[in-house]
Amino acid sequence: MSQPSATPVVERVDARNRYEIHVDGKRAGLTAYRDRDAQRVFYHTEIDDAFAGQGLASRLVQEALTDVRESGKRIVPVCPYVAKFLKRHEEFADLVDPVTPDVLRWLETELG
Numbered sequence: 001m002s003q004p005s006a007t008p009v010v011e012r013v014d015a016r017n018r019y020e021i022h023v024d025g026k027r028a029g030l031t032a033y034r035d036r037d038a039q040r041v042f043y044h045t046e047i048d049d050a051f052a053g054q055g056l057a058s059r060l061v062q063e064a065l066t067d068v069r070e071s072g073k074r075i076v077p078v079c080p081y082v083a084k085f086l087k088r089h090e091e092f093a094d095l096v097d098p099v100t101p102d103v104l105r106w107l108e109t110e111l112g
């Protein structure tokens with residue numbers, strides 16, 4: 001019988017507008033987005049308490065932003081965690097658009 005891998009796995013779940021990170025087959029956290037034309041607007045990241053402090057948020061966001069690059073989209077970091085991550089990861093600087101009042105108004109409407 002095969003054992004589940006302890007290596008975290010990140011997947012994009014389009015139907016839920018989010019990327020999820022799974023550890024041993026359990027969902028450990030997510031980073032949520034909405035698409036505004038070519039912009040992928042990240043607005044919330046969370047890791048379950050049971051998995052906190054292991055660098056999972058960092059891994060999740062790294063893979064999500066890499067997927068954004070591969071998709072030819074841009075990043076808008078409304079989520080404070082994503083914003084903080086981007087300050088330490090200049091390799092994504094060319095993809096980042098600013099958080100403007102327009103984006104925030106649009107996001108509020110999107111999220112109801």
Ligand SMILES: CC(C)(COP(=O)(O)OP(=O)(O)OC[C@H]1O[C@@H](n2cnc3c(N)ncnc32)[C@H](O)[C@@H]1OP(=O)(O)O)[C@@H](O)C(=O)NCCC(=O)NCCS
Nearest residue numbers: 043044045046047052053054055056057058079080081084
């Ligand atoms: C923030 C959160 C996603 C971090 O998850 P994690 O897997 O424990 O994070 P990592 O181990 O990858 O990284 C920890 C880093 O997150 C930072 N962090 C913790 N809370 C943060 C917050 N609210 N905003 C920005 N950064 C935060 C820590 O300062 C730490 O930074 P450091 O590496 O420079 O010391 C998690 O604590 C969480 O779900 N918090 C509740 C929801 C939340 O506040 N989300 C962020 C705003 S949407």
